[in-house]
Amino acid sequence: MHRYLVSRVLLVFPTLLGAAALVFILMRLIPGDICLVRLGSGGTSFSAAALAACHAEIGIDRPWWLQFLDFIWGLARFDFGTSMWSGKPVIQEIASRFPVSLEVAVMATLIAIAIAIPLGTISALKQNTWIDLAVRTFSIAGIATPSFWLGIMSILLVLDLTQAISGHPWMPSIDYVPLWKDPIRNLSIVMLPAITVGYRYAAVSMRMTRSAMLEVLREDYIRTARAKGLLEKIVINRHALKNALLPVVTVIGIEFAFLIGGLVVTEQVFNLNGIGRLMVLSVQNQDYTLTQALVMLVVTIAIVSNMLVDLFYAWLDPRIRLA
């Protein structure tokens, strides 16, 4: 187990280095110029000297290999530099947005788990009944519905309902406050996007739980457990569900990593100032330093999340732990 863990940790470094090189090259292959966006965004005229001054200020007039060495050296020291767009330290830019995305991702995950595992299990146990059909319809709708549409519709629904009931349309605040500052206001802001994202997330996990459960329920050891006269509750919870959760945990892990940087549309619709929105903005603005740092963050989260999933596997399945 220790050897397994060490090998997984050692693999992290070449993965990170590969990702760093890839994002560095890709960003510079995209045509565009951050200074043109910055100077020209108001539509006003600017001189060639102003453009050159901008290039010099953010350092993109230097040779690319020098920029790459700077980037790698910075990574080695956990120094991600300053954003080319705002001039602020990248760490500061990310730190102010990360809690928003993390909070939505955690809440969406909790909602997804709370919906997916019970419903997926019931659906498998009641295979081909109306309950199974209803759960499958619910999950297919979740997968098929685009998040941005669901987000906009949920806001409009809240607005229309409150206007119909009280005469005054209401929606949650669009000015985010951290959980520790004002928990009620924070939850009112985050709940709707978490439900919107959590629904799709639950739909995917629900289908995975159902199919995994169906497979496990046909295994010999389940039949044996039942033949031994174990209570159905014990058979399902201790023998079937625990084994069926292996692929479900994988899906949950992958989805969680995706949520940290992938809530682009949801963050825009609900005006949440999170990592996904920052990522799109930094790519649009051709902010190399910020994009590089964000990609590295997402890669790191994906790696850590995968490692945690692997560790969870070992806890769920003794065969993996003892191998």
Place this chain on the structure above:
Amino acid sequence: MRRRRRALTYCCRPCLALGTLAPLLLSQPLAADEMPKRGGTLTYLIPADAPPSFDAHKESTFATVHGFAPFYSQLIRINPDNPASTTDIVCDLCTGMAQTDGGTTWTFTLRQGVKFHDGTPLTAADVAASFNMIAFPPQGVLSPRVASFLMVDKIEATDPQTVVFRLKFPTAAFLPATASPFNWIYEKAILDKDPHWYEKNVMGSGPFKFVGYETGQSVKGERNPDYYDPKLPYLDGFVAIYADKEATRVAAIRSDRAALELRGMPPSGRDELTGALGDQIAVQEGDWDVGSAVTVNHEKKPFDDVRVRRALSLAVDRWGGAPPLSKIAIVQTVGGLVFPGSPLAATKAELEQMAGYWPDIEKSRAEARRLLKEAGAENLSFELLNRNVDQPYKYVGTWLIDQWSKIGLRVTQKMVPTALWFDSMRNGDFSVVVEAPGYGIVNPVIDIQKFLPAALAGENYARYEDKHAVELYEALLHETDPAKQRAAMRAFDIYMLDIQAHAMFVLWWHRIVPYRSYLKGFKIAPTHFINMDLARLWLDK
């Protein structure tokens, strides 16, 4: 040398001001007898993502101006009580302005007792330092509006209350350039210590004091009790929230999470809000100092041929297209190179004399077909480069393709993200592109610099050289007599849009600002940059 001293009061030009007010449609006129109430916090939306910095001297985006203008004062500005005017320029920090030496020396006398928010007295040295930073930035300091001050030779503080601008030549472009909403007055001592300080910090003398900035999310300000005008501001404070998604902004105004957004909404946003809230929403509309322009790359064949360029312009039915387009997009007014509300703009009768503006579109298109045939470009097909932004780029681009199809052109549209759009224009990697030149303040003589030959204007993506265009511009720049200046502008307009068709304007933008009707004191301006200090806004709740 004979010194001539003539005090100019730009605020006393009612004929021009009234002329620019005419196109404004105020769906809820402001009652003259309404007494402003003090107090309350205004929440408004900024339809953008976070600005690169807080420093208006260095930025071009309204995201900086909308969030931070309330913290600053200017030397002079467009009259906040008459912002619809393009020429009504009044003092902010000054008490008087005078020109001498045949218009080459401008002297501004400052108010007594104005203080920065940290208590430091504001003097002429601060004003001079701020303008020097804009007009003559030191090495390593960015200033995109250096070209606006091409007429300025020297800026100096002759005593603590007097600032003098010495010009290389007299020009009518000086005053509006100085009144630009980007010209915030900074503290000299801070600039001397670090010219980049204002990028991440705030220290002004405006009606509001800086409270805080949540990165990329909101700006907060509170009433400045030491503001030079003790009656202002009316509000206790404000919260400006960055919200780039239109659906979110409409929902936020509908639910009263915000009272308004200060830039402008498309007709659909206005209709949704007025439909849902009735008289709880007021709307102000007016011409917007941003034009939808089409730039043709002269270096690409056959667009080097003036006949082809003229044909492209002749095919477009501006007069017929404006009414239906204005129902779905933020465009409305037919115009030439100059903002339609300016006294220098062409009248409808003058426009109708130019190719592309003829009232008879069939005659116009017949001429376009003839020109194409003569140029051997009858079956021309090309790609229209466009910015991947809904309003109004996609609408204008799609409409143009339809217009050109009427003379047999086959045009496809390529929508690209902003960075790539700029990059393609800069590198000449396009044939025809939709642009939207916009300005902070209406200053036609400076605004048209963008259309000058490439050698003079690095931002002219049409990539052409033309000595005669430069001569026409020089005459215009140095002319101070209003009538002669207007004639010079007409000559430039005709040469650029008709004779050589170096540039092509279609429709000017139309600004629509719906807002909660409890908000009072808001007056729409032709640009979304001016009158943003919030000092005169109040809440009738």
